[in-house]
Amino acid sequence: MENTGQLNPTESLNIISKAIGQTKEKIKEQSFYYIMWGWIISVASFCNYLLVTFTEFKHDYLPWLILIPIGWILSISYSIKKEKTKKYETYFEVFLKYLWIVLGISFIVIVFISSQLKTNPTSFILLLAGIGTLVSGLTMKFKPLSFGGISFFFFAIASLFVSNSFTLLITSIAMIIGYLIPAYILKKSE
Template sequence: MEKELTSKESLSLITEMISRAKREAAGDGSFQLLLWGWVIALCNFGHYVLAWQGYMYPYIVWVLVLPAAIISGVKGYQERKNAKVKTHLDDFISQLWLAVFVGMITVIAFMPVLEFNHNPVILILAAIGVFSTGAIFKVNFIKLGGVVLFVGAIIGFLVPVSEQYLVGGVAMILGYLVPGYLLKNKFKSRV
């Protein structure tokens, strides 16, 4: 025979279930921040150093984005497939980042039109994604990462194109990697 729950016990059980669902829906989340933070920071710094040394094709380092995109896509698919709880927030976050990605590809396609000032525009798009994700999951240090990316974009517009790669690398470290590692540590302490 099942025990009848008091209203206080019922409320406690419901609250715990909601908290568990919210934790599972938010997941760790650090993987994507860390992957893209490292890849894009390294590409920015690599481009900057190669250009500074006079290498004819400094943009060659950006081929690292291709395997990162594959890894990111596979990992994202696995996480969605294995999720115990699927929420509207998960769908929204996926759609948000899809829109950010399409925006970045569009910006890259029109680099000559932008007179190669694409890096600050990409930082703005990343800032929107990071800030929105932090706001949705109510994680202030992720929102702060978005703010850092916005500031990086502003600084990027104020410096020559050649220096924008240095600014972009620093912005990725502070806007993606720092929040990514904080999120990873926070998730480990919750689980």
């Protein structure tokens, strides 16, 4: 019997089904980052709001200085752990990884620029989060994440019309709607 190198229809479907299943699992793994950063930023924003609104504490920004480095450490640790178990990396995974690395650097640059200009960075940060989340949702073909990304645009605009302390509440709510709800749906998806 001669091997022509061609697959029969059943073998082709099995390979396609296996590839789709692996892609879905890799997409579900992305939920970790959205859940972790959603909680970190939401808690930091809310704690900062409470400190600004209800105390005279001069260092009300401390939740950010404590929680953001924790988020970086957790992200890097999780990423390294996942890299060790991977046999290969898809273009999809590479694209999302570099998208969020560039956006992460952009978040830092925006905070630095805003501090130099003595302006609130919230609108710009929410805009960048919206871009990254919407692009990720569209790339994953996951509508809840796409809607979460779009919601960030509305929150970015809304943050222009409230006091600085209320932008902290807007940020916390934006993280819940834009990151956490879609991420938990993604994590539970089949």
